[in-house]
Amino acid sequence: xxxxxxxxxxxxxxxxxxxxxxxxxxxxxxxxxxxxxxxxxxxxxxxxxxxxxxxxxxxxxxxxxxxxxxxxxxxxxxxxxxxxxxxxxxxxxxxxxxxxxxxxxxxxxxxxx
Amino acid sequence: xxxxxxxxxxxxxxxxxxxxxxxxxxxxxxxxxxxxxxxxxxxxxxxxxxxxxxxxxxxxxxxxxxxxxxxxxxxxxxxxxxxxxxxxxxxxxxxxxxxxxxxxxxxxxxxxxxxx
Numbered sequence: 001x002x003x004x005x006x007x008x009x010x011x012x013x014x015x016x017x018x019x020x021x022x023x024x025x026x027x028x029x030x031x032x033x034x035x036x037x038x039x040x041x042x043x044x045x046x047x048x049x050x051x052x053x054x055x056x057x058x059x060x061x062x063x064x065x066x067x068x069x070x071x072x073x074x075x076x077x078x079x080x081x082x083x084x085x086x087x088x089x090x091x092x093x094x095x096x097x098x099x100x101x102x103x104x105x106x107x108x109x110x111x112x113x
Numbered sequence: 114x115x116x117x118x119x120x121x122x123x124x125x126x127x128x129x130x131x132x133x134x135x136x137x138x139x140x141x142x143x144x145x146x147x148x149x150x151x152x153x154x155x156x157x158x159x160x161x162x163x164x165x166x167x168x169x170x171x172x173x174x175x176x177x178x179x180x181x182x183x184x185x186x187x188x189x190x191x192x193x194x195x196x197x198x199x200x201x202x203x204x205x206x207x208x209x210x211x212x213x214x215x216x217x218x219x220x221x222x223x224x225x226x227x228x229x
Contacts, residue, residue, distance in 0.1 A: 004155070034217070043203055043220040044156070088156065090218075100146060100169060101218050103156035 004091050006104035015113045019076040023089030023104055026070070032092040033065060033072045034101060039085045047074070047087075079111045116140040117221035119204050125227045126194065134189040134224045136204030144209035145187040146218065147179060150201040162187060163209045194228045201225055 003026040013019045025033075032051045036044035050056045050063040050072065062075040076083055086108045090101040117138045126132050138145065147159040161169035162181040176198075178190040187204055204221040 032216075043223050046217050046219070049217060090156075093158070100158050100161045102158065103148075105153070105155045 004089055004102055004104035006087075006089050006107045008105055009108040010110050011107055012110045012112065013079050015079060015081060015111055017079050017111075019079045019083065019109055019111070021074040021076075021087050021089075021107050021109065023072045023074075024070055025072070025089075025091045027091065027093075028067075028070060030070075030091045033063070034090040034092075035061075035063060035072075035074045036088040036090060036103075037085045038088055038106065044088055076109075079109075081111050081113045084109055084111045116219055117204055117206055119202075119221035119224050121224060122222065123225045123227075125229060126191065127229055128194060128196070130194075131190070131192045133191065134202055134204075134226075136187040136189075136221055138185055138187075138204075138206040138219075138221075140206055140219060142206040142208050142219075143184045144207045145181060145184070146205040146207075147177075147187065147189050148203040148205060148220075150203060150223070151199075156203070160189075191226070194226075196228050199227045 005024045034049045035047040037047050038044040048058050048063050050065045053065050053067050056063045060077045064073045086106040088106045089104040093100045093102045120135045144163045146161050149157045149159055158171050159173045160179045165181050176193050180188040201223045203223045205218045207216050207218045
């Protein structure tokens with residue numbers, strides 16, 4: 001059973017702090033990992049993806065991947081109230097087309113001003 | 114205008130009704146998906162179409178019937194649904210290239226379905 005696990009939260013951080021969101025996955029053969037942000041009542045939107053071990057930075061966001069530990073994380077620096085949302089971790093599912101994503105339940109982040 | 118559009122945005126239907134959800138993507142993608150999002154549960158992959166061929170059906174009840182007439186359009190036909198089928202149904206698309214790690218899935222705004 002392929003699974004993606006996330007702590008549902010809520011994770012509360014003050015404005016300007018670093019928010020750290022974590023995700024583990026069960027399929028050791030997974031190759032690609034994605035972070036989506038979903039505001040209440042809206043559809044998920046992609047923040048970034050990563051497929052190599054190590055860190056990948058994009059603005060205030062850094063994704064970290066450790067395939068040996070089957071662990072992927074998202075760091076948000078200088079957190080803003082507008083970052084308050086649910087963050088979904090997703091892993092590429094190796095179906096016939098090799099394209100679908102399997103999602104975790106998401107972690108709710110609350111940034112207080 | 115978003116790259117993936119869904120209609121209707123909201124739908125209320127009785128358990129004996131037949132209705133359809135429609136999705137259209139304007140991104141030139143050749144893979145399309147239906148996901149279901151219920152409260153307190155992860156996004157559930159329902160169906161995958163690649164190059165207009167259904168390549169995955171995740172044990173979805175037959176009261177949900179997908180249709181993909183071409184690479185830009187995807188439908189979800191609904192028949193004799195149950196109240197527990199009430200959820201947000203999300204359509205998504207991506208480029209289907211086996212082995213390409215960066216292919217991203219883009220979501221539509223979703224169709225909120227309430228079964229009464």
